[in-house]
Amino acid sequence: MAVVIEVNELTKRYGSKTAVDGLSFTVRPGRVTGFLGPNGAGKSTTLRMILGLDAPTTGTATVSGVPFHRHPRGLRHVGALLDAGQVHGGRSAAAHLSALARSNGIPRRRVGEVLQEVGLAEVANRRIGGFSLGMKQRLGIATALLGDPPVLMFDEPVNGMDPEGVLWVRRLFRRLAHEGRTVFLSSHLMSEMENTADDLVVIGRGRLVAAEPLRDFAARGTGRSVVVATPQAAELAAVLTAAGASVEPEGSAGAEKLAVTGLPADRIGALALRNGIRLDELTTRTASLEAAFMELTADSVEYLAGQHR
Amino acid sequence: MTAPTTTLTSLPSVAGAPAARFRDLLAAEWIKMRSLRSTAWTIALTIVFVVGSAAVATLTDSAAKDSGPAGFLPYDAFPPAGYWTLILVAGCAGALTVVSEYSSGLIRTTTVAVPARGSVVLAKAAVTAAVWTVAGAVAATGSLLVSQAVLGGHHGGVPVTHPGVFRALAASALLAPVCALVGLGLGVLLRHAAATMVTSVFTLLMLPTMFSESNRWSADIKHALVSAAWKRLVETWEPDPGSLAYTATITGSWTVYALWPLATVALAVLVVRRRDV
Numbered sequence: 322m323a324v325v326i327e328v329n330e331l332t333k334r335y336g337s338k339t340a341v342d343g344l345s346f347t348v349r350p351g352r353v354t355g356f357l358g359p360n361g362a363g364k365s366t367t368l369r370m371i372l373g374l375d376a377p378t379t380g381t382a383t384v385s386g387v388p389f390h391r392h393p394r395g396l397r398h399v400g401a402l403l404d405a406g407q408v409h410g411g412r413s414a415a416a417h418l419s420a421l422a423r424s425n426g427i428p429r430r431r432v433g434e435v436l437q438e439v440g441l442a443e444v445a446n447r448r449i450g451g452f453s454l455g456m457k458q459r460l461g462i463a464t465a466l467l468g469d470p471p472v473l474m475f476d477e478p479v480n481g482m483d484p485e486g487v488l489w490v491r492r493l494f495r496r497l498a499h500e501g502r503t504v505f506l507s508s509h510l511m512s513e514m515e516n517t518a519d520d521l522v523v524i525g526r527g528r529l530v531a532a533e534p535l536r537d538f539a540a541r542g543t544g545r546s547v548v549v550a551t552p553q554a555a556e557l558a559a560v561l562t563a564a565g566a567s568v569e570p571e572g573s574a575g576a577e578k579l580a581v582t583g584l585p586a587d588r589i590g591a592l593a594l595r596n597g598i599r600l601d602e603l604t605t606r607t608a609s610l611e612a613a614f615m616e617l618t619a620d621s622v623e624y625l626a627g628q629h630r
Numbered sequence: 631m632t633a634p635t636t637t638l639t640s641l642p643s644v645a646g647a648p649a650a651r652f653r654d655l656l657a658a659e660w661i662k663m664r665s666l667r668s669t670a671w672t673i674a675l676t677i678v679f680v681v682g683s684a685a686v687a688t689l690t691d692s693a694a695k696d697s698g699p700a701g702f703l704p705y706d707a708f709p710p711a712g713y714w715t716l717i718l719v720a721g722c723a724g725a726l727t728v729v730s731e732y733s734s735g736l737i738r739t740t741t742v743a744v745p746a747r748g749s750v751v752l753a754k755a756a757v758t759a760a761v762w763t764v765a766g767a768v769a770a771t772g773s774l775l776v777s778q779a780v781l782g783g784h785h786g787g788v789p790v791t792h793p794g795v796f797r798a799l800a801a802s803a804l805l806a807p808v809c810a811l812v813g814l815g816l817g818v819l820l821r822h823a824a825a826t827m828v829t830s831v832f833t834l835l836m837l838p839t840m841f842s843e844s845n846r847w848s849a850d851i852k853h854a855l856v857s858a859a860w861k862r863l864v865e866t867w868e869p870d871p872g873s874l875a876y877t878a879t880i881t882g883s884w885t886v887y888a889l890w891p892l893a894t895v896a897l898a899v900l901v902v903r904r905r906d907v
Contacts, residue, residue, distance in 0.1 A: 372742050375906040390745045393650035397641065401742050407735035409666070416665030421743045424658035426648040427641065434638050464739060469641040 325350050325472055325503040326371060331380035333366050333527075340366045342527040343380070348505050348520075350471070353498045355518030355535070356507035359618055363527035364507045365403070368476055372401055384472055396425040396468030402461035402475045410450025414441055414460050417449060422467055435463040440489075454481025462493070472503045479513060491517050511611040525618040539613050546582045547589055550602035554579060557598050564592055578602070655744065655753035663727070663757055673761070676719045677769045683712025684773035688780040704788050704795045707777035708770070708802050708864045714835060716769060717809045717857055721830040724758050724810030725817035732821040741907045748899040751818055755895045758814050759807040766806030770799050794866030797880070801863030801887070808856055808891050809834055815894025818902055849876035856890050859883035 326348035333341040341363040348354045358364050369375040371382040373390025381388065384399055392398050408417055418432040436442045439459040444452070449460065458478055465473050475494075479487045494517050498504045508514060514521060514535065521538045523530040531538055551557050554577040558568045561581055566589075572578035581589060586605045593600050663669055687709035728751075731737040744750050774795075778788070790796055813830045820826045834856055841852035852858045853876075862878040869877035 369738075369906075373745050374738055374741055393746045393749070394743070395745050396743050399742070403738055403742075404735055407737075407739045409662075409730060409734055409736050411668065412662070412665045416661060420658045420661040420665070421739070423661055424655050424740075424744050426651065426654050431639075431641065438638055466638065469638070 323350060324348070326382075326384055326505060327386075328367065328371065328382045329380055331367065331370060331382055332378045333363070333370060333375065334378045340527055341370070341377075344524065344527065344529055345380075346522045346529060346532040348503055348522070350503040351498055351501050352519040353494050353504045353506060353517050354520040354522060355514035356505060356522050356524075357511065357514060357614065358507075358509065358524040358530075360509055362524045362618075364509075364524065365476055366527075367524070368401070368403060368474055368505075368507060371474070372399065372403075394425045396421065396427065396470065398468070398470055399472045399474060400465030400468055400470040401473070402458070402465045402478055404476065405454060405457035405461045405481070408449045408457065408460065410448065412449055413446045414449055414452075414463075415445040417460070418463060418467060421464060425468055427468055431467060431469075435466045438466060439463040455483055455486050458482055458490075459486070462490070470502075472505070473497055474505045474507075476507045477509070478506065479508070479510070487513075511614045523614065523617060530617050546580050546606050547584065547586045548602065548604045548606055549579045549581055549589060549593075549600060550577070551579070551593070551598060551600050553598045556596070557593060560592050560596050560598070561589065564588070580606075650746070652749060652753065655749055656756055659727075659750075659753045659757040663761060669723075669761075672719060672723055673765045676716060677765060677772060680712040680716050680769040681772035681776050683709050683715070685776045685780060687711070688777040704774070704777070704792065704798055704866050705864060706781070707774040708798055710861070712769075712773065713802060713805060713860065714857070716766070716806055717834050717860075718831060720762050720766070720806040720809040721813035721834050722827055724762070724813030725826045725830055726813075726823075727754050727758055728814055728817035729821065729823045729826050732817075733823055738907055747902045747907070751814075751895065751899050751902055755811055755814055755891075755898075758810050759891075762806040762810040763803065766803040769806065770802035773802065774799055792866070798864040798866055801860055801883075804887060805856075805860045808887050811891030812856065812894050815891070815898040818898035819894075843875040843877070846876060849878075853878035853882060854886055856886060859886035863887075 324347040328344055328346050331341055331344040332339065344363070344367060356364055356367070366375065367382075370377050371384065371389065372395075373388060383389075389395065389399060412420075414436060415432060418435065419429065421427075422429065422432050433442070433445070436445050439462050441456065441459050441463065444456070449457065452460065458481055462475070462478065465475065479490055482490065494504050494506060498519070506514075506518065518535050520533070521535050522532045523538065548571065549557065550572070554570065558570075558579060561568050561579075561584060564584060566581050566583040569580040569582075570577060571580045584592075586603050590600065590603055684707050688706040691706050728737075731740060740750060741747060774790070781788070788795060790799065809830075812834060813826070816829050816833075817826045820829060838852050838855040838858040841848045841855075843849040843852060853862070858878065859882075862883040863880065
């Protein structure tokens with residue numbers, strides 16, 4: 322599959338502070354790619370460099386093979402929502418979009434269409450200053466859609482949105498990817514990715530932590546564990562340890578639980594039965610994306626030693 | 631997965647899209663300018679104030695009512711109080727067209743839409759210059775007409791064909807776009823609202839008052855500044871040969887009018903290309 326966004330050894334230093342450090346990854350069309358990292362990991366800086374707003378200290382970032390800043394007009398190539406607040410509060414939504422459309426030679430009717438699409442048609446002529454954050458996010462998405470671009474980039478698009486809005490955004494991103502577009506979506510919320518992304522690019526402290534399909538990423542985190550509740554905790558722990566599992570006590574006194582790794586639930590049940598131990602609960606816990614994320618970014622620098630891609 | 635219904639129609643592919651045209655940028659900046667309610671209000675109030683100041687200056691000029699020299703009469707149409715206000719407002723309004731984009735972050739939205747940053751600055755400059763030339767022309771013409779109407783009542787009117795009167799009219803009209811462009815250029819260079827306002831007011835209004843015309847070097851500096859150039863251009867009389875003060879030349883003053891906006895906007899275009907947005 323063609324590579325659309327290509328980031329190669331990208332580095333950005335501000336004085337002595339390195340915001341992005343030798344970052345390389347690719348983003349492909351027809352998929353939603355999540356761009357994930359804790360706050361301050363360098364996501365926004367990277368997006369700004371891809372969009373040609375900030376010049377990299379070293380390295381390159383290209384969109385469809387060309388540095389984005391080489392395009393005289395951008396909206397038909399890339400649609401981007403960086404920060405919903407990047408608007409003038411004194412203008413109406415329609416005027417804001419009209420000016421942008423006009424600057425790129427995009428027909429006027431498109432303004433009405435994107436406002437309809439994001440559900441702001443009724444407030445088109447109201448001043449943006451009175452919009453809620455969720456409405457501004459919708460306006461930012463409308464801006465990104467204005468040029469019908471093959472590549473879309475969104476920085477934290479669901480901030481301030483109500484649940485209905487979040488659901489709508491998810492469906493929209495899926496649809497845009499389904500249409501063959503490249504959708505690159507930054508977030509510090511793992512849960513958002515879990516429901517939307519096909520691929521993940523994870524960074525921590527400006528460096529690459531992982532770039533792979535979401536499924537593979539989740540599997541890299543904490544392995545499967547089984548939670549067992551029993552009144553005979555000490556007894557069961559001894560049996561399971563003897564069988565080669567590792568056991569961690571969990572829960573509170575009186576309602577003790579064991580977190581077991583290294584044995585599947587059916588084997589634990591069979592061992593308990595053979596030893597006459599009563600089980601109140603037996604649950605397999607799959608590693609959540611959140612856990613994988615926390616684990617991998619906890620000390621991204623150490624993790625990265627010798628792992629440069 | 632089924633694709634949900636959408637209201638969007640697709641645009642022609644990038645290859646089939648119209649070429650990037652500078653006049654589209656002009657149109658876009660014009661939409662931005664007129665879609666802010668403050669633009670019309672600011673311009674209207676400024677014109678009213680400038681014309682009003684001309685009326686007051688003429689009414690209170692007792693010499694005009696008697697038989698003062700005809701050469702001084704058109705000068706009443708362009709009183710410093712009114713035109714320093716015009717300098718202040720035009721300079722700040724010009725600065726705001728860019729500073730408001732920097733302070734809100736809109737500049738990033740704009741730059742993603744139009745990565746050719748220099749073109750954006752030039753389009754903003756062109757629209758700002760056009761709008762303030764019209765505003766300046768209305769204010770200056772209004773000033774002259776009101777002043778002449780007052781003087782006419784005392785049979786002291788001077789036709790626009792009187793030597794120097796048209797020059798004074800043109801210089802006063804062009805003062806607005808000159809200052810607006812200087813403000814715009816400074817706005818791009820400094821980006822911060824307060825810093826830009828203070829710098830604009832300082833260079834356009836305060837700096838000339840620091841220098842007297844009694845020394846050659848001091849007069850040279852003063853004459854290189856915009857408001858001093860305007861002052862020279864609205865003087866319809868020739869300098870008194872017996873005066874000890876150095877007087878700026880007419881050509882020199884027009885050159886100052888041209889160089890300040892050219893230099894600040896050119897510097898702005900140069901800097902905006904190299905700097906992170």
